[in-house]
Amino acid sequence: MARMNHEEAVVTTRLDAVVNWARKNSLWPMPFGTACCAIEFMSMMASRYDLSRFGAEALRFSPRQSDMMLVLGTITNKQAPVLRQIYAQMAEPKWVVSVGVCASSGGMYRTYATLQGIDRVVPVDVYVPGCPPRPESMILGVIKLQEKIERESLKARKEHVERFYESLARQEALQARRGLSTHQAVREMVLEAAAAGQQAIF
Numbered sequence: 001m002a003r004m005n006h007e008e009a010v011v012t013t014r015l016d017a018v019v020n021w022a023r024k025n026s027l028w029p030m031p032f033g034t035a036c037c038a039i040e041f042m043s044m045m046a047s048r049y050d051l052s053r054f055g056a057e058a059l060r061f062s063p064r065q066s067d068m069m070l071v072l073g074t075i076t077n078k079q080a081p082v083l084r085q086i087y088a089q090m091a092e093p094k095w096v097v098s099v100g101v102c103a104s105s106g107g108m109y110r111t112y113a114t115l116q117g118i119d120r121v122v123p124v125d126v127y128v129p130g131c132p133p134r135p136e137s138m139i140l141g142v143i144k145l146q147e148k149i150e151r152e153s154l155k156a157r158k159e160h161v162e163r164f165y166e167s168l169a170r171q172e173a174l175q176a177r178r179g180l181s182t183h184q185a186v187r188e189m190v191l192e193a194a195a196a197g198q199q200a201i202f
């Protein structure tokens with residue numbers, strides 16, 4: 001009978017590595033679909049491309065039950081506070097993938113009504129280029145996110161999300177102080193940040 005060598009049986013690792021391994025292989029996606037990129041997302045989730053092969057099959061339409069938001073389509077300035085609220089309601093830790101040029105930069109909609117990139121109002125982890133990006137590109141985006149999750153520290157992710165909550169508190173204080181709507185408050189914060197040479201409000 002073979003004798004067990006206990007020295008070889010012991011495996012050591014870091015807590016971050018084990019937790020991140022579990023996190024990256026159990027992402028729960030939530031689509032924030034507003035335009036044509038959402039159609040490509042449907043294709044990515046369906047049987048031909050099948051994102052479940054990458055451990056992200058539990059598709060949910062509730063922020064409470066998701067931790068990876070994919071923003072798919074044009075986001076108007078009036079939708080910006082809605083996007084922020086939905087991100088705030090998601091389970092922690094949470095990640096955002098900006099899919100397509102419209103979500104990432106406003107795309108061809110360089111107008112006063114369109115948000116010129118969602119990364120002004122919510123923290124984005126991965127950008128997927130294209131108009132529309134093919135399902136393969138979106139899958140690559142999810143793989144890049146998994147690689148990022150694998151490398152990040154638990155503390156850094158916590159601080160990342162907390163910075164957003166601080167900006168949400170500033171937004172609510174601005175609304176209460178000046179009697180502004182959510183849309184007006186976010187717009188004002190975006191303009192203030194731009195005047196200070198910053199792009200994001202968190």
Ligand code: SF4
Nearest residue numbers: 036037100102131132
């Ligand atoms: S990036 Fe292109 S395909 Fe995607 S929502 Fe914008 S216009 Fe539609």
